[in-house]
Amino acid sequence: MIRRFFALVMLPAIVLAPWSNAQQSLETMVDRDLSSLVGTYKMLHAMPELSRHEEKTSAYMAKELRALGYDVTDHVGKYDNPEWVGYGVVAVLKNGSGPTVLVRTELDALPVEEKTGLPYASKVKTKDDAGEEVGVMHACGHDIHMTSLLGTAKMLARLRDQWHGTLVLICQPAEETVQGSNALLNDGLYTRFPRPDYALALHDASDLEAGKVGYVPGYCLSSSTSVDITIRGLGGHGSKPEATKDPIVVAAQVVLALQTIVSREISPFDPAVVTVGSIHGGSKNNIIPDEVKLQLTVRAYKQEVRQKILASIERISKNIALAAGIPADLAPIVSVIEGTDATYNNPALTERVAGAMKKALGADNVLKLDPEMASEDFCHYGLEGNKIPICMFRLGAIDPAKIAESKRTGIPLPSLHSSLFAPVPEPTIRTGVIAMTSAVMELMVK
Numbered sequence: 001m002i003r004r005f006f007a008l009v010m011l012p013a014i015v016l017a018p019w020s021n022a023q024q025s026l027e028t029m030v031d032r033d034l035s036s037l038v039g040t041y042k043m044l045h046a047m048p049e050l051s052r053h054e055e056k057t058s059a060y061m062a063k064e065l066r067a068l069g070y071d072v073t074d075h076v077g078k079y080d081n082p083e084w085v086g087y088g089v090v091a092v093l094k095n096g097s098g099p100t101v102l103v104r105t106e107l108d109a110l111p112v113e114e115k116t117g118l119p120y121a122s123k124v125k126t127k128d129d130a131g132e133e134v135g136v137m138h139a140c141g142h143d144i145h146m147t148s149l150l151g152t153a154k155m156l157a158r159l160r161d162q163w164h165g166t167l168v169l170i171c172q173p174a175e176e177t178v179q180g181s182n183a184l185l186n187d188g189l190y191t192r193f194p195r196p197d198y199a200l201a202l203h204d205a206s207d208l209e210a211g212k213v214g215y216v217p218g219y220c221l222s223s224s225t226s227v228d229i230t231i232r233g234l235g236g237h238g239s240k241p242e243a244t245k246d247p248i249v250v251a252a253q254v255v256l257a258l259q260t261i262v263s264r265e266i267s268p269f270d271p272a273v274v275t276v277g278s279i280h281g282g283s284k285n286n287i288i289p290d291e292v293k294l295q296l297t298v299r300a301y302k303q304e305v306r307q308k309i310l311a312s313i314e315r316i317s318k319n320i321a322l323a324a325g326i327p328a329d330l331a332p333i334v335s336v337i338e339g340t341d342a343t344y345n346n347p348a349l350t351e352r353v354a355g356a357m358k359k360a361l362g363a364d365n366v367l368k369l370d371p372e373m374a375s376e377d378f379c380h381y382g383l384e385g386n387k388i389p390i391c392m393f394r395l396g397a398i399d400p401a402k403i404a405e406s407k408r409t410g411i412p413l414p415s416l417h418s419s420l421f422a423p424v425p426e427p428t429i430r431t432g433v434i435a436m437t438s439a440v441m442e443l444m445v446k
Contacts, residue, residue: 048109098165224375
């Protein structure tokens with residue numbers, strides 16, 4: 001049973017004109033609701049669910065959006081595996097003719113045991129898809145995102161005299177496994193529901209002060225590709241290596257050779273990363289194993305750079321094995337297991353959204369940031385070729401005093417996905433609701 005911390009009720013539209021006066025009223029409305037929004041955040045933080053298992057979180061979001069008067073459809077999403085349940089939620093509010101704007105939040109949490117010590121810290125433990133017991137935590141701030149979306153939904157329902165068009169709110173599952181956006185699109189997101197003219201999202205930042213937002217026109221986040229390599233050999237006794245084909249030595253050579261891809265095959269003007277995050281092989285000191293497994297992550301902005309890196313990984317792996325005398329029928333197996341494209345913020349849309357947020361929050365609180373090599377699956381809502389303009393902006397979530405102390409001492413703050421990541425709820429949520437509401441109003445203002 002999910003405890004409901006506050007009742008979101010449909011209120012009469014408030015007549016506020018012109019927009020400059022409405023802005024002041026928006027801040028007043030958010031401040032009035034901030035305590036209940038923070039209560040919702042703490043509740044969501046304490047009840048995280050893993051990717052593709054967001055049953056209770058999805059039901060809660062659907063219930064709250066229905067209470068606001070939105071036309072809500074739940075259980076949206078179609079995965080490659082038909083046994084997986086789609087826990088996506090799509091909420092639509094039509095308000096006359098005008099543009100259609102999509103706003104997305106994520107529902108899922110991470111298999112991380114929380115160590116923040118907060119009174120509302122997650123104590124949830126569950127079994128992951130491999131059957132292992134894991135702690136679960138909103139270590140990426142999706143609870144902040146959900147709360148901000150609910151606050152935005154409430155503000156826009158109240159301010160519907162000030163905008164026209166169709167608002168589509170998306171509660172997306174399985175972002176952490178970069179499967180959720182495609183699952184929604186595969187289930188007819190843009191055919192069963194209004195197709196957007198613009199798509200917006202926010203993401204909290206672990207290195208930006210609460211009360212501030214950041215924006216990046218153009219490439220914002222990189223593509224991400226997970227690659228598995230199985231180096232196969234001929235095992236045997238450790239005392240007689242000449243009678244074997246040692247996959248551990250080959251794997252070591254492959255790891256080092258992969259580092260030359262970015263430094264010697266990719267232009268220095270094209271950011272890229274190749275990281276070997278895991279290597280496993282062997283079982284005992286004096287046994288040469290039959291195989292070694294490597295797990296890689298590949299990051300790039302341009303699709304052609306991404307494809308060049310993947311081709312180089314396969315070429316290097318197979319040719320090093322061949323040079324070591326490993327038979328062709330035991331060539332390394334290189335598999336791409338998951339990935340997502342780069343997030344490209346439409347420059348015109350991003351500048352327009354940034355302008356609206358500067359008016360709402362003050363120019364000093366809206367910063368132009370550098371791109372990052374982190375990845376997201378929000379990019380897919382723009383469709384291939386950026387057919388639908390999208391914009392994801394950053395939401396500051398950290399106590400300014402802690403950021404100042406980190407700069408002074410050189411000790412880094414906990415990052416996203418850390419068991420110690422702890423946003424400051426009040427200013428973060430307040431800023432998120434004001435920023436997103438202002439962005440939507442800018443695109444749909446009468």
